[in-house]
Amino acid sequence: MFRNYLIIAWRNLKRNKLRTATHILGLSIGISICFLIFNIVWYSNSFDKFHPDTEQIFRVGMITDFGDGEFPNSGTPGPLGEVIDKELTGIAQKGRLYTLWETLVFLPEGQKVMGRTNNVTFADAGFFRIFPRKWLAGSPENSLANPYTAVISHASMQKYFPGQEPSQVLGKEIFYYDSDTINAQITGVVADFEENTDFLFTDFISYSTIRSMDKENWFGLDSWGNVNSSSQLFIKKETLKTDSDLLAGLTKISEKNLNQEGGNSRFTLQPLAEIHFDQSDGGSQTVSKVFLNGLIFIGLIILSLACLNFINLETAQAIGRAKEVGIRKTLGGGKSQLVLQFLSETYLMIFFACLLSLAMAEALVMVFRNYLPSGLEVNYLKLENIGFLTLISFVLTLLAGIYPSLILANYDPQRALKGEKEQNGKFSIGVFLRKNLTVLQFASSIAFIILVSVISFQMKYVSSQPLGFDRDAVVYTQLPFMAGIDKAERLRERVSQFSFVKSASLSGDLVSSDGLWTSDIYVPQDTSETRYYIQVKNIDSAFVSVNGLKILAGKSSSNQTDEIMVNEAFTKEIGVNNPDEVVGKLVRFGANQRKITGVVNDFNSRTLREEIRPMVLTYVPEGFNVLNVKLESGYNLALAKAEMEGIFKEIYPYDASEFKFLDEAIAKFYEEDLKIRNVLGMACILAVIISALGLFGLSSYTIAQRTKEISIRKVLGASIAQILGLISKEYVVLILVSFVLAVYPAYYFLSEWLNNFSYKVEMPYFIYLLSGLGVLLLCLLIVGIHSYSAAQTNPAKILKDE
Structure with missing residues (x-):
């Protein structure tokens, strides 16, 4: 019976080629969009789902309200990790991480420099209990028990010690260069995760090393007032404990230990499944859940339009098939048989639309590759993709085909055979x-x-x-983390000697970036002080000229730690209309007295989504991370970049960097x-x-x-x-x-x-x-x-x- 339906359906489709082509093309567009969106959503929701008891695992975070908005942070104060399992009931396990950036790896064996990596972290044994791995050598109980020990992944082992077995690398030394040299002994080798994960770390240094190095203050782990996104705390709760119970306990801890002066901070619990969608870390793998939901909404709209198209055209053409229905009913065809016949035609068209949609989906992948999550590969033979296409073909057959089928099956055969197709004068x-x-x-x-x-x-x-600054012909490069101010100054001086360079400057970040350093400043008012919340930029004396800022009053800073500059918004914030009045004024900033030497024009230091904040420009050379260079006009930019990168390689032989244009960095503000x-x-x-x-x-x-x-x-x-x-x-x-x-x-x-x-x-x-x-x-x-x-x-x- 079903075979007969398909044969008749095929003949009808061939007889009405325009109708068939219109339906197949329209439906294939909707299906291809939904198929690709399904793959994106499926992939994005697949991260870290393989860990045991994932629904019981949380990352503890923090939200701070400075008065002008709430600022989420995925990090927590160091002391919280020490006391959370003691002061909060219902914690089955805790795990701590402190992530390092641009860590230089050196192997004494063979005197090999392995370059810098962002995949090194301090970790405690609890981390491997929450996120267990297969141990190729060593054990989770002992490998990170002592200071100056390290566990490496199989990928790192192959990179550092090619050709050696896991048992052979135990006891070997690795030097990690960060704020200080860490001489670690390998005590374990773990297998790499094969599943999708946001935990990309390959080298784990024992957490107790921080205390042994006496670096708790350096890493900001000794104070409840310091919060750094590098300091990560994970917990696994007991099964019977509710999330609200844990949050109530964390609230008590925050009220007891956090400094509430001028702000209101609270701890948060982030389920493991939500970490992949948290963009506050700036992780390369994260994806916006709002964007994903928007894609789903768009896919449903496009598919709905295709279905509406089908229903619209089929109901219009149903009148032309009235005699066919009349003859079928006269010969004994039942209503259910007619419905199945017309649904078979619908299914056949949707089947061909699904086949065409695969080719369209592949074309969309090629066109929108830069918009797709990194690592996404569309495998058409995967079980979930076959299931999706099978399901959507049946669902669309019902959604798009059931109403036209019922319209056709309900025709009165007597009126249809007389040629009465419409009821004249009636709705x-x-x-x-x-x-x-x-x-x-x-x-x-x-x-x-x-x-x-x-x-x-x-x-x-x-x-x-x-934007209040000159972004034309300005290039920049990131300096190696913790490589020292001496090398940075030497690089600036060498680059400044090129004839195509107008000036060069060192700073903590770009003149306009997504970074935000906020602090408070105390300004004398009569016999007291008034505190103001301000944005801070770390710059040297050449920063103003490199970026084309204008000095409205006073002069540029002269690389003195007791001098600061402010912007025009700062003068207005403290109630001064004439910028000249604040020049020479002494204020308290960073617990020390500072003198205001000059006032610069307001400039957009962040995206245009935000108003210009009152700002202090200070000089902290230890925090310089960026070299800014203003180029002369008319010079070959590609050649200029190549020559500057050559100098960079001379001074930092173990690091790779590239000079980029400032306007490209600004354009990234609006990528989303x-x-x-x-x-x-x-x-x-x-x-x-x-x-x-x-x-x-x-x-x-x-x-x-x-x-x-x-x-x-x-x-x-x-x-x-x-x-x-x-x-x-x-x-x-x-x-x-x-x-x-x-x-x-x-x-x-x-x-x-x-x-x-x-x-x-x-x-x-x-x-x-x-x-x-x-x-x-x-x-x-x-x-x-x-x-x-x-x-x-x-x-x-x-x-x-x-």
Whole structure:
């Protein structure tokens, strides 16, 4: 029976090639988008799901309110890790990490320098109890029990000691260069995780080494007031303990130990499953959950549009199959058999659409590779992908095919065989549905066009705004972590000697970056002091000239630790209108008296989403991480970069670095917004294509039904323009209704998005009108082509049988 259904379905599809092609193309677009989004979501949710009792594992974090907003931090104060299992009941296990950055690895055996890595961390034995691994040598109980011991992964073992077995490397030495030299002895080798994980560490130094080195103060682990995202604390709770019980206990600990002066800090619990979506760490693997949810929403919209297309066109063409239904029912065909027959046709089209969607998905992967999570590979033969395509084919068959099937199966055979296709003078649910489905399709298309256009408009506005500094021909490079101020000064001096260099400067970060150092400053007011929250930048005396800042009063700092500069926003914050009045003023900053030597103009040190904060420019050479270079105009930039990188290699022979342009770093502030715009842009194009395909198929059919009417009107003297206007006016009304429905959702989303920017355009309502007009013109073009073709037909050919 089912074989018969498929054979008949195949014949019907071949007989109606335009209808079949329209359906398959529209559905394949929706399925390919959903298939790719499914793979992205599946991959993103697969991280660290393989650990035992994952639902019981949490990372303890912290939120601090400085008065102008809450700042989340994935780190915790060092003392919390010491007392959490003593002061908080329900903790089955705790594990501590302190991650290191750009650690230089040296092997005494063979005198080999292995370069710098970000995969080194201090860890305690509890970490391996929460996140167990297969031990190739050593044991989890003893390997990290003593100071100056280390556990390495199998990947590190192969890199450091190629050709040796795990048991052979036990007892060997590794030198790690950070703030000090750590001479560690290898006491264990663990297998690498084969599953997706955010724990990419390959070298684990015993946590007790920090205390033995007397570096607790250096790493900020000796005070409740120090919070560093490098200091990570994981816990595994007891099964019967609730999350609210743990949070209540952590609240008591914070009230007891944290300094609440001027702020309100609290500890948080982050489930292990949520760590992959936490972008506060700046991890390279993290992905925004908001972005993922947006992708899912867009995929559902595109797929819904494709289904609406199918339903719309099938219900319109159902009238043409009335006689077929009448004959089948007269010959004994039951309603259920007819429904199954028409669902078989639907399933066959969806099956071919699924096949075509695989090719489309591969094309989308190639086009959007930079937008996909790193490490994502789309394997079409994976069980979950086969299951997804199987499930979606059956679900779409029901969603898209059930209503048209019921419409066809419910035709009265007596009326159908007489040729009575519609109930004259009565309300037609089919016509009503087709019009409303068309409205929904074009409302979605108009909304997408408005969203993409306004976001592009705002992005263009942001990129054209003056930032208060000169970003042209400014390049920078990151300095090796903890490599010493002497080498940094030598690099600056050597680079400054090039003829193509105007000036060079050392600083803690770029003039505009996503980093934020905040502190407080005490300004004398009469007989007392007033505290102000300020942003801090660490700079040398050349920073102002390199970045083209303007000195409004006083002079630039002269590399003295007791001197600071401030920006204009700072003078306004303390109630001074004339910048000259603050020059020479003594303030208390960092527990010491500092003299204000100058005032610089306000500049956007962060994204334009934020207002300019009151700022202090200070001199702390130990914290310099960046070399900034202003180049002369007209010089070969590629050659200049190559020559500067050569000097860098001379001074830092074991480190690799690259000089990059400042404007490229600033552009990265808006990568997420550009992703949203480009993804919405693709969704917009697909929505318009699907809607146009639907309108093309629907208009070709409905106009074909009106050929006799058109011919009679031509015989009675109607011009082609009048006929085109008559047919088009119905679609004009539909587009106007679509426009009205699209405006509010687009406005709501854009208002929320624009409110995230301190510097933004006024809502550009003209873009709304242009978007609606553009869709209207496209609609009229599609309908007009079919109408013109029908109007050009010789009436005698149409009416010869009448």
